[in-house]
Amino acid sequence: MRRAASLLAATIAIATAACQGPALAAEKVVEAPAAKRVAKEGKGLKTAVFAGGCFWGVEGVFSHVKGVKGAVSGYHGGTERSASYEVVSSGVTDHAEAVKVTYDPAVIRYDQLLRIFFSVVTDPTQLNRQGPDTGSQYRNALVPMSAEQNAVAKAYLAQLRTAKLWDKPIVTRIERAQGFYPAESYHQDFMLKNPRHGYIVRWDAPKVAALKRLYPSAYSESFQRN
Template identity: 55%
Template sequence: MKFLLPVAIAAIGVGALSIPPATAERAVPIPTVVSDVPPTPGLATAVLAGGCFWGMEAVFERVKGVKSVVSGYAGGTRQTATYDQVSTERTGHAEAIRITYDPRVVSYGTLLRLYFSVAHDPTQVNGQYPDSGPSYRSAIFPQNPSQALTARRYIAQLTRAKAFPKPIATKVETGAFYPAEAYHQDFARRNPSHPYIMRWDRPKVAAAKAAYPGLVG
């Protein structure tokens, strides 16, 4: 959402943005994960980056088995984990979400399937339309070796299956996660009529519900 600050977007109508049709109105049909992380007792954490964290949060907070979703920054340092600094595109951070979930209800591989098929376009490099810059890159930040292995194997599986018309740009990275400012948290839920949410994120949520009716509510 860097192309217009939140306050500026809220002051204009959707039509005034003069932007092309959304690209995430339907989920991309992709295969399930062949090699998944085995379920374990207790809650688990996943950290995913795929464009503006408002939309990523809006999709994953509706997933059955997900307990909480926090918007934040991953890949840089604690000192630079603020929206103003990350927006300079010089901190190394990506806008990301931290998902806390019950792996006995929804697996890490299932979260990755949603991530690749509907939450964002994994073929876009250093951006996620309409936002551009490395802070909007497609990246997975595994929280343990099993997640890292599953992520790499799934990217290879989707590549072999030619699931997308262009190469997958998603990188598997390392780095800590830092929560974003309070005004970013639950943004789509708190601001359902916000022009950015209506234009770019509501179609993603609708597509997720249509493609995964038993998983996304």
């Protein structure tokens, strides 16, 4: 038991170091436009996967969105065998840190989730990095789970490129849905469990504050736990 506890503590320390990085300027908040192509997904809960840097913040933001029923941190793009934090953080796998979002389209549509994602979660101009974190595992990507989501994602990326809200080109990828593997339990609900963690305070709490400021009607004070 003592050895297991020591291993867990060491793994958390590695995760913390990898997600902290050097001190950099705060990520830019951009109020993205409403999508011209509105998602038509029908009734019932839907899922979508978003990769936008360290999954703590991606999960944290979506967990405060009305209509989101669950947000799970995990790995997408690689094999099941390589889907562990220790391996993924090495940067040698095809995985990206990602979050699977389950939502009710009667409350929040996929195109509205995209707007929130590009406004406060990720910088779409950063290639294989996000904020202080570097490596292909921190790439920003959309992983549509249906033909409708795919069409909406393509249309919205085209709309953003035309809008030219950022000084650099958008490099966000649309990736084919593959296996999604939930991350280790200590990564789940990380913002909720560790509100005073240095990385959360520095990088992720401001994203939630921006969500509340820019989209008050979509913001939920309560945290949707996994």
